Amino acid sequence: MPTFSHQYLQSVCRSLLVANRVKEEDAQLIAEHLVSANLSGHDSHGIIQLLVYIDRIEKGHILPDASLEILQETSTTARINGHWGFGYVITTQAMDLAIRKAKESNVGIISVFQQSHIGRLATYSITAAQEGMIGFITADSGRTVKNVVPFGGKESRLGTNPLCMAFPSNLPGPFCIDLATASVAKGKVDLAKQRGESIPLGWIIDKNGRPSTNPNDLDLGGSILPIGGDQGYKGYGLSVIVEVLSGILTGLGFGVDPEGIHNDGCFVMAINVEAFRSLKSFTKDITAFAEYLQETPLAPNSNKVYYPGELEYLTTIERKDKGIFVEEATWKSITSLMTRYGITTP
Numbered sequence: 001m002p003t004f005s006h007q008y009l010q011s012v013c014r015s016l017l018v019a020n021r022v023k024e025e026d027a028q029l030i031a032e033h034l035v036s037a038n039l040s041g042h043d044s045h046g047i048i049q050l051l052v053y054i055d056r057i058e059k060g061h062i063l064p065d066a067s068l069e070i071l072q073e074t075s076t077t078a079r080i081n082g083h084w085g086f087g088y089v090i091t092t093q094a095m096d097l098a099i100r101k102a103k104e105s106n107v108g109i110i111s112v113f114q115q116s117h118i119g120r121l122a123t124y125s126i127t128a129a130q131e132g133m134i135g136f137i138t139a140d141s142g143r144t145v146k147n148v149v150p151f152g153g154k155e156s157r158l159g160t161n162p163l164c165m166a167f168p169s170n171l172p173g174p175f176c177i178d179l180a181t182a183s184v185a186k187g188k189v190d191l192a193k194q195r196g197e198s199i200p201l202g203w204i205i206d207k208n209g210r211p212s213t214n215p216n217d218l219d220l221g222g223s224i225l226p227i228g229g230d231q232g233y234k235g236y237g238l239s240v241i242v243e244v245l246s247g248i249l250t251g252l253g254f255g256v257d258p259e260g261i262h263n264d265g266c267f268v269m270a271i272n273v274e275a276f277r278s279l280k281s282f283t284k285d286i287t288a289f290a291e292y293l294q295e296t297p298l299a300p301n302s303n304k305v306y307y308p309g310e311l312e313y314l315t316t317i318e319r320k321d322k323g324i325f326v327e328e329a330t331w332k333s334i335t336s337l338m339t340r341y342g343i344t345t346p
């Protein structure tokens, strides 16, 4: 597989986005966000998504020059219409607003609707943690096609509905829990398809509700399972919470509209630690807590106990050094787009 430096991949993303009417500064933000997903090991949310976004711009589903509108606002809350802009740009602004409100009033809570995909959630929560806040975000996929089955069913009625929380600490990397409430993000099934690989048992069922290791079964009427295996009702419950916060509280709605445009409804929150105790003592305790978790005696066949977010931090260090692999099929599609837009290797 071809391997590239993160700077090179950012530059490819930026050029392709600018060629598609995205403003320079927005293109830079989106490129950094996409490639940081590759760096952290989440290739499903990295440069591969660029192909989807360019297709959505061409179809008019993403409006690259849209600006957000605040529809309702108090000192601690706001409701935002993203007017079909890039989710990365709109939700970055929403989290910045939540942080500003939390600095003034101890908490900032924002809901966002009508925006495109927001990518890897950790980026937004980590921004809040860097400002001494607890950052929290949930996202759903609006009323577009669903991929996750409610526990006990065989038809998809939910999105992969991720949630993420990050806490300030003195650790070298972010202390951050960032996960889909489904057994896996859909992008990981798509990636396995692109790479011609089978997937682990427990990720999906086929259209008849039977367990499958074939990633192609998902698009043939199959579904992703909620997290938890035979305890999947707990993942299902978490998914429902995310759907209520991101879909129903935002006013976006639930279920599928066959005409629906992909639309990441979001619930964004920043909580000022200083409203409860000093930031210094809190970060000291979070750091000690992470170390306490890491020092847990190991189970047989385990090499290490990680704190949440540690794997992504270690992978980022490694990939900054050794480069990022991009599968042949994705790279071929990207280079053909570069040719189409007359972009020479930056």
Ligand SMILES: NC(=O)c1ccc[n+]([C@@H]2O[C@H](COP(=O)([O-])OP(=O)(O)OC[C@H]3O[C@@H](n4cnc5c(N)ncnc54)[C@H](O)[C@@H]3O)[C@@H](O)[C@H]2O)c1
Pocket (backbone or CB within 6 Å): 042, 045, 117, 118, 119, 120, 121, 122, 139, 140, 141, 160, 161, 162, 163, 164, 176, 177, 178, 179, 180, 181, 183, 184, 185, 186, 188, 264, 305, 306, 307, 308, 309, 310, 311, 312
């Ligand atoms: N925007 C969207 O619509 C959308 C939808 C779904 C998922 N996503 C993103 O996809 C990404 C992948 O989600 P996922 O659920 O497939 O990720 P995942 O299954 O890899 O879980 C990631 C989380 O688990 C932790 N983790 C992983 N292995 C660990 C270990 N061995 N020990 C301790 N902690 C461990 C990670 O630090 C991280 O917090 C996330 O960044 C998520 O935000 C986005």
